[in-house]
Amino acid sequence: MKNNKYNRLINEKSPYLLQHAENPVDWYPWGEEAFKKAKKEDKPILLSIGYSTCHWCHVMAHESFSDKETAQYLNENFVSIKVDREERPDIDDTYMLASQLMTGTGGWPLNIIMTPDKIPFYAGTYSPLKSRYNMPSFLQILKEINGLWKNNRIRLIEDGHKVLDNIRFAQDSGSAQIPKKDIFDKSLMVYSRIFDAEYGGFSREPKFPMPHNISFLLGLYKSQDGDTALYMAERTLLSLYEGGIFDHVGGGFHRYSTDRYWLIPHFEKMLYDQALISIAYLEAYQITGNDVFANVARRTLDYVLREMKDPDGGFYCGTDADSEGIEGKFFVWKKSEIDEILGQDSEIFCKFYGITENGNFEGSQNILSIQSTLNDVVAEFNKDVYQVNEILNSFLNKLYEEREKRIHPHLDDKVITGWNGLVIKALALASKVLNDEKYQKAAVGCFNFIDKNLKTSEGRLLRRYRDGESSINAFLEDYAYLIYGLLELYEATFNEKYLEEIINLINIVIQDFHDEENKAFLTISKHSEVPLVNIKDAYDGAIPSASSILFSALLKITDITEDKEYLTFAEEIAGVYGDRIVNDPVSHSQILSGLLYYYGNHKVITVYQNSKDPENYKIIDLLRKHYSIDAVLVAKTEDKNKTTVDICEKTGCKKPIESFEELTMRVKEL
Numbered sequence: 001m002k003n004n005k006y007n008r009l010i011n012e013k014s015p016y017l018l019q020h021a022e023n024p025v026d027w028y029p030w031g032e033e034a035f036k037k038a039k040k041e042d043k044p045i046l047l048s049i050g051y052s053t054c055h056w057c058h059v060m061a062h063e064s065f066s067d068k069e070t071a072q073y074l075n076e077n078f079v080s081i082k083v084d085r086e087e088r089p090d091i092d093d094t095y096m097l098a099s100q101l102m103t104g105t106g107g108w109p110l111n112i113i114m115t116p117d118k119i120p121f122y123a124g125t126y127s128p129l130k131s132r133y134n135m136p137s138f139l140q141i142l143k144e145i146n147g148l149w150k151n152n153r154i155r156l157i158e159d160g161h162k163v164l165d166n167i168r169f170a171q172d173s174g175s176a177q178i179p180k181k182d183i184f185d186k187s188l189m190v191y192s193r194i195f196d197a198e199y200g201g202f203s204r205e206p207k208f209p210m211p212h213n214i215s216f217l218l219g220l221y222k223s224q225d226g227d228t229a230l231y232m233a234e235r236t237l238l239s240l241y242e243g244g245i246f247d248h249v250g251g252g253f254h255r256y257s258t259d260r261y262w263l264i265p266h267f268e269k270m271l272y273d274q275a276l277i278s279i280a281y282l283e284a285y286q287i288t289g290n291d292v293f294a295n296v297a298r299r300t301l302d303y304v305l306r307e308m309k310d311p312d313g314g315f316y317c318g319t320d321a322d323s324e325g326i327e328g329k330f331f332v333w334k335k336s337e338i339d340e341i342l343g344q345d346s347e348i349f350c351k352f353y354g355i356t357e358n359g360n361f362e363g364s365q366n367i368l369s370i371q372s373t374l375n376d377v378v379a380e381f382n383k384d385v386y387q388v389n390e391i392l393n394s395f396l397n398k399l400y401e402e403r404e405k406r407i408h409p410h411l412d413d414k415v416i417t418g419w420n421g422l423v424i425k426a427l428a429l430a431s432k433v434l435n436d437e438k439y440q441k442a443a444v445g446c447f448n449f450i451d452k453n454l455k456t457s458e459g460r461l462l463r464r465y466r467d468g469e470s471s472i473n474a475f476l477e478d479y480a481y482l483i484y485g486l487l488e489l490y491e492a493t494f495n496e497k498y499l500e501e502i503i504n505l506i507n508i509v510i511q512d513f514h515d516e517e518n519k520a521f522l523t524i525s526k527h528s529e530v531p532l533v534n535i536k537d538a539y540d541g542a543i544p545s546a547s548s549i550l551f552s553a554l555l556k557i558t559d560i561t562e563d564k565e566y567l568t569f570a571e572e573i574a575g576v577y578g579d580r581i582v583n584d585p586v587s588h589s590q591i592l593s594g595l596l597y598y599y600g601n602h603k604v605i606t607v608y609q610n611s612k613d614p615e616n617y618k619i620i621d622l623l624r625k626h627y628s629i630d631a632v633l634v635a636k637t638e639d640k641n642k643t644t645v646d647i648c649e650k651t652g653c654k655k656p657i658e659s660f661e662e663l664t665m666r667v668k669e670l
Helices: 015-019 032-041 055-062 068-077 089-103 138-151 153-170 183-194 211-224 227-242 271-288 291-307 335-342 346-353 374-381 385-403 417-433 437-453 476-493 496-513 546-561 564-576 578-583 585-598 616-625 660-669
Strands: 027-029 045-050 079-084 110-114 120-124 316-319 411-416 462-466 469-473 603-609 631-637 644-649
Touching (some): 015 055, 015 079, 027 032, 045 089, 138 153, 183 578, 211 227, 227 271, 271 316, 271 417, 291 437, 335 385, 346 374, 374 385, 417 437, 417 462, 417 476, 437 476, 437 496, 476 496, 546 564, 546 585, 546 631, 578 585, 603 616, 616 631, 616 660
Parallel strands (some): 045 079
Antiparallel strands (some): 603 644
């Protein structure tokens, strides 16, 4: 180590690694130096994976990794490696799969113990400094494993190779058969069976928003006119908004709910959640016209623009659950605080948001959640709806101003290419649906940031930017998510350069990630180091898989370019994962959304623009606001007397639309 205060992580850019730079543990970043040391000294490796806004990662950092006795034992008997999962999703995905195979579960911090050849034989998550509640201390675990390493190493290595074999087996190709159209009826039955009809969502607790589930159900409703799908989507979106998982004061969503009711969240806020949840609310607004959905999307994206935006245009990863070392402290209130801040009419606010003396959180604190209807408040306090709305909005602003005086949670100021692609998608969609130019401007600025800071001279993407440095070859998700965003940005602007960029990126994906031997696409570029296995997957967790996003993008670019080679690659994805989709549709909702497009009419809506036509912008605006699960919108400039719209499907083209009035009558055809 360089000195007594810092270990070698002090030279890293990752905020998570820097949080561990003062640990007495002799941490290494992932790299050859650590593996050579482990081989030379014949020591097992502790691989500890987390991220900077992770609550339990902080707890373990302050407990075991700051404890001198534990650190000394680690330094004498192990080689310790720290990894930021947001920088290196390849390492995280690989060893998280190993954890799930070994223990049936996973989470962060993820602590793997493995051989110097990277073969894992132990997996665990948080362990306390002192044993409690039948949980052994981290030091006890280390001592037991070190004893096995010295006395029964053959068994550990055999166990590790079994795990590795299972990881490799999980990568085997599936049926090579695209799911048939009856997958939609089957998936609706599964969703209906697991749906929480009382509180929305598709699990008990902990409960994640999983907005890609909602987007699929909205698409299913539009394609099959299924009221059940729409009801489940709407119920979930309304429950999310009403619950404590939504930050009613500042906007944006916390990562997940610890209870069934969406009331008590885990307070961290992640960039990808804000993007994906906003997309679901915007789609719901397109379909239903419910202003609540538009308002939630607007407040969420305004939070992103206000608090997660780099001055040069990119967007940061997320904010912590903790402030001043206490989870949720920034977000919660005592009733006495609220009464003092709001003064007269405070009881109206407290009634609506469920604020009580006893509170609903630790220490008699309150998390705001909507517990009454406007009509209930109107009736109880003898006010009209307009007055109550004015009071509630005014008081939210007052609480926001007061909250700004508090110590803010830690902000992870990395810029991740793929996550920014999701934000581009959300902002571009918002600019179309809400007709607000600021969102388009932000989406364009975000792409310009990526184009300037996160590309190599050959046009390939890099994964991470922070503090003036760009690093790490991009993964499939970075390409797929950025392509996803740029498709939306093209429709929002009709700027041909975004279409050219999409095609360039897709061609790089085919060159660098396509698995010629077993079909579909690899997670890690052929030009990059592979930690253990180059995983292929279409499983959707809290965030959709790269393969499923790429599937939809390839279908759309096929229709835009009329190049059927892209369709071949798309069909490979759906075929390779066909069995998995059929056996577990809920875990593959994003690729199901792509299949709705695949089995749809493949409408290519072409706008022939004439900027002198007084109806030109009205026509374009209506087209952009309309929701369609199986259409792409393109623009051409031709010498026509007026703006016209052509609608071509896989069965042929329809009569052109030549006026705004005609478009309003035929918009349902889209």
